[in-house]
Amino acid sequence: MAEQAETLRRAPLSRDRILRAAVALADEAGIESLSMRNLAQDLGVVPMALYKHVANKDELLDGMIDVVVGEIDPPVPDTDWKHAIRGRILSARQVLRRHPWAPLAIESRNMATPAVLAYLDSMVGTFRAGGFSADLAHHVMHAMGSRILGFSQELFDPARRAGRSGTTKPDPPAALPPEVAARFPHLAEISMAASHDEASVVGQGCDDQFEFEFALDLLLDGIERLQQQDWTSSRRPR
Amino acid sequence: MAEQAETLRRAPLSRDRILRAAVALADEAGIESLSMRNLAQDLGVVPMALYKHVANKDELLDGMIDVVVGEIDPPVPDTDWKHAIRGRILSARQVLRRHPWAPLAIESRNMATPAVLAYLDSMVGTFRAGGFSADLAHHVMHAMGSRILGFSQELFDPARRAGRSGTTKPDPPAALPPEVAARFPHLAEISMAASHDEASVVGQGCDDQFEFEFALDLLLDGIERLQQQDWTSSRRPR
DNA sequence: CATGTTAGGTGTACGCCGTACACCCGTCAA
DNA sequence: TTGACGGGTGTACGGCGTACACCTAACATG
Numbered sequence: 115m116a117e118q119a120e121t122l123r124r125a126p127l128s129r130d131r132i133l134r135a136a137v138a139l140a141d142e143a144g145i146e147s148l149s150m151r152n153l154a155q156d157l158g159v160v161p162m163a164l165y166k167h168v169a170n171k172d173e174l175l176d177g178m179i180d181v182v183v184g185e186i187d188p189p190v191p192d193t194d195w196k197h198a199i200r201g202r203i204l205s206a207r208q209v210l211r212r213h214p215w216a217p218l219a220i221e222s223r224n225m226a227t228p229a230v231l232a233y234l235d236s237m238v239g240t241f242r243a244g245g246f247s248a249d250l251a252h253h254v255m256h257a258m259g260s261r262i263l264g265f266s267q268e269l270f271d272p273a274r275r276a277g278r279s280g281t282t283k284p285d286p287p288a289a290l291p292p293e294v295a296a297r298f299p300h301l302a303e304i305s306m307a308a309s310h311d312e313a314s315v316v317g318q319g320c321d322d323q324f325e326f327e328f329a330l331d332l333l334l335d336g337i338e339r340l341q342q343q344d345w346t347s348s349r350r351p352r
Numbered sequence: 353m354a355e356q357a358e359t360l361r362r363a364p365l366s367r368d369r370i371l372r373a374a375v376a377l378a379d380e381a382g383i384e385s386l387s388m389r390n391l392a393q394d395l396g397v398v399p400m401a402l403y404k405h406v407a408n409k410d411e412l413l414d415g416m417i418d419v420v421v422g423e424i425d426p427p428v429p430d431t432d433w434k435h436a437i438r439g440r441i442l443s444a445r446q447v448l449r450r451h452p453w454a455p456l457a458i459e460s461r462n463m464a465t466p467a468v469l470a471y472l473d474s475m476v477g478t479f480r481a482g483g484f485s486a487d488l489a490h491h492v493m494h495a496m497g498s499r500i501l502g503f504s505q506e507l508f509d510p511a512r513r514a515g516r517s518g519t520t521k522p523d524p525p526a527a528l529p530p531e532v533a534a535r536f537p538h539l540a541e542i543s544m545a546a547s548h549d550e551a552s553v554v555g556q557g558c559d560d561q562f563e564f565e566f567a568l569d570l571l572l573d574g575i576e577r578l579q580q581q582d583w584t585s586s587r588r589p590r
Numbered sequence: 591c592a593t594g595t596t597a598g599g600t601g602t603a604c605g606c607c608g609t610a611c612a613c614c615c616g617t618c619a620a
Numbered sequence: 621t622t623g624a625c626g627g628g629t630g631t632a633c634g635g636c637g638t639a640c641a642c643c644t645a646a647c648a649t650g
Contacts, residue, residue, distance in 0.1 A: 150607080151608090170608075231535075233540045235536035259567065263507065270462065403639095
């Protein structure tokens with residue numbers, strides 16, 4: 115009886131259910147808390163049960179990456195390449211904000227998953243449709259690098275901090291501690307030089323979204339310039 | 353006697369010797385083979401002996417990062433900011449080619465080590481000396497992101513492959529396998545569109561150094577343009 | 591010289607991890 | 621009725637980081 119109720123209460127395991135639970139666990143507790151044992155416990159199941167649906171932990175991570183990449187908006191049709199690329203990358207960035215463990219996970223796998231390949235392929239397609247030569251598109255993809263998936267590429271991302279994120283406040287200003295500021299005067303100086311004017315949020319050290327778009331537009335503007343002058347790798351700029 | 357010889361044969365442990373051995377181990381066997389136990393064995397010592405010199409594995413990794421960052425050339429004096437920055441980043445890239453595990457290690461730590469902070473501080477100083485406002489320097493540092501440490505930011509870097517590198521050949525062309533090419537036609541197309549002309553090395557799918565410098569110069573040229581027009585964050589470009 | 595302190599290497603043990611392997615049971619086709 | 625099989629279980633192994641007690645050689649101090 116009790117056993118029956120228990121059995122009925124929990125939905126049967128499936129690869130999809132496992133992947134969603136794994137993503138939720140990594141979102142809430144951090145990627146370092148994602149163990150096969152913890153995940154199994156969340157699913158009310160014994161650890162080895164997972165192995166009937168995923169080959170091993172690496173494949174689990176691959177599946178999680180595909181789930182995340184699958185959340186990125188499809189390209190908006192009927193726009194010029196620049197807005198199409200820009201919009202999609204900003205969408206990718208929003209997705210990564212929900213899954214801050216994803217960049218490290220993606221970078222630590224040594225082969226791209228199918229969903230990532232599909233995303234990259236689609237981005238190349240947008241460039242090609244926008245009139246880019248295959249040659250230029252190739253180099254441009256390299257130049258964008260992981261930024262094309264919305265990675266902010268901050269050397270030290272406070273958002274990536276291990277611990278639980280959830281409802282925690284977004285960390286006050288997080289200015290660098292005074293003893294650090296004293297030893298590295300240039301860093302101290304620029305850390306103060308955030309968006310001081312039109313600062314809607316007072317004291318916020320740094321507007322991540324602005325920095326991201328700044329970097330993205332710097333790249334896109336440079337790329338647009340190359341494309342307009344029919345750049346090819348045989349005529350190297352310097 | 354034999355014991356004495358043994359004791360004499362091996363130099364006494366020290367934090368520095370441990371860090372150098374750890375870097376060498378990671379270089380040769382990959383970061384995933386770097387365990388306290390393996391490292392201790394390489395040093396002819398019992399694992400717990402290491403803990404008299406480093407607090408724990410995280411601190412060991414921090415120390416290794418500082419060793420690597422310390423190998424980057426100092427800035428060349430008496431040059432314009434653009435050449436100074438460019439040269440230093442290319443030097444950083446050479447260093448990372450010797451220590452392919454370093455980017456992932458650096459990105460997975462959640463606070464910068466002193467050596468990294470010193471490097472970043474020095475780079476900001478170069479921008480400031482070159483006439484950049486603190487405001488522009490701030491945004492530019494964000495825009496360069498991890499590229500400033502020589503990270504290539506390839507989504508999937510074949511060089512980062514776990515296994516032993518050493519004297520292994522540099523992996524033939526490493527073109528994407530046919531079944532992948534069929535499913536992702538745009539990727540297939542641009543993978544062929546490498547530097548086809550003036551290709552000194554036949555069949556080399558992709559010149560990593562060229563791609564890196566292409567991306568770097570795209571950024572630096574954009575940055576130079578902003579600086580020349582006295583860009584500030586109050587006058588946003590779009 | 592005797593002695594107490596201490597720096598640094600050792601040995602054992604604990605709890606976590608991924609996962610191999612044998613098992614077992616409910617469902618369903620033949 | 622039976623046999624196969626998909627899928628959950630239990631046990632166990634080897635590897636990991638590291639806490640903690642120990643031992644010992646070097647050395648400063650009386």
